[in-house]
Amino acid sequence: GAGVSQSPSNKVTEKGKDVELRCDPISGHTALYWYRQSLGQGLEFLIYFQGNSAPDKSGLPSDRFSAERTGGSVSTLTIQRTQQEDSAVYLCASSFSGATGDSYYEQYFGPGTRLTVT
Amino acid sequence: AQKITQTQPGMFVQEKEAVTLDCTYDTSDPSYGLFWYKQPSSGEMIFLIYQGSYDQQNATEGRYSLNFQKARKSANLVISASQLGDSAMYFCAMREGNTGGFKTIFGAGTRLFVKA
Numbered sequence: 001g002a003g004v005s006q007s008p009s010n011k012v013t014e015k016g017k018d019v020e021l022r023c024d025p026i027s028g029h030t031a032l033y034w035y036r037q038s039l040g041q042g043l044e045f046l047i048y049f050q051g052n053s054a055p056d057k058s059g060l061p062s063d064r065f066s067a068e069r070t071g072g073s074v075s076t077l078t079i080q081r082t083q084q085e086d087s088a089v090y091l092c093a094s095s096f097s098g099a100t101g102d103s104y105y106e107q108y109f110g111p112g113t114r115l116t117v118t
Numbered sequence: 119a120q121k122i123t124q125t126q127p128g129m130f131v132q133e134k135e136a137v138t139l140d141c142t143y144d145t146s147d148p149s150y151g152l153f154w155y156k157q158p159s160s161g162e163m164i165f166l167i168y169q170g171s172y173d174q175q176n177a178t179e180g181r182y183s184l185n186f187q188k189a190r191k192s193a194n195l196v197i198s199a200s201q202l203g204d205s206a207m208y209f210c211a212m213r214e215g216n217t218g219g220f221k222t223i224f225g226a227g228t229r230l231f232v233k234a
Contacts, residue, residue: 042209043224056221106153109163
């Protein structure tokens with residue numbers, strides 16, 4: 001079946017512009033995650049959505065970052081007034097979420113969007 | 119706060135030998151899961167293996183096994199019979215089942231180089 005897809009695969013933007021990154025999760029997955037990976041670094045958690053619950057936004061680095069998930073499926077990560085330090089690969093992942101107390105359900109990752117702010 | 123530590127920025131191993139990648143974690147939640155992912159140079163993240171905090175046995179998946187030492191809070195990945203294709207970044211991750219709300223935290227990663 002289809003995996004997680006992300007678009008665009010690459011985005012070059014000028015400093016100060018807004019960008020939107022899209023993630024289409026695996027059908028049936030109730031949890032969706034956004035991460036940021038700077039060159040040669042680990043994954044930095046940004047935000048996750050689980051079903052109809054309020055998203056956990058604790059990882060968003062500033063109020064320039066926002067995300068929404070429409071209809072429990074597609075998600076859009078928006079970065080306003082981009083800065084050069086926003087340059088990174090933005091990874092989206094989805095998973096089943098289970099119930100409270102469950103820790104299983106591995107995440108399936110998309111190919112990422114490489115954002116370059118000039 | 120949850121914390122994942124991978125102390126080996128880079129590791130070298132000879133082809134066909136075994137290698138252990140270290141991971142320690144910190145949590146007060148009795149229910150948690152530990153994951154290892156592989157990230158080749160192409161960039162995709164590939165799930166390798168999972169260990170639950172209540173699992174009595176160490177997880178194994180083919181050439182991958184997880185050396186889970188709960189009291190020491192370590193979850194080392196063992197790769198047996200290394201292959202050239204194992205050269206990649208490896209990330210340890212943890213999710214707290216009760217308190218983490220399915221938020222997953224990743225370590226900084228270990229870059230593995232397999233030598234021919």
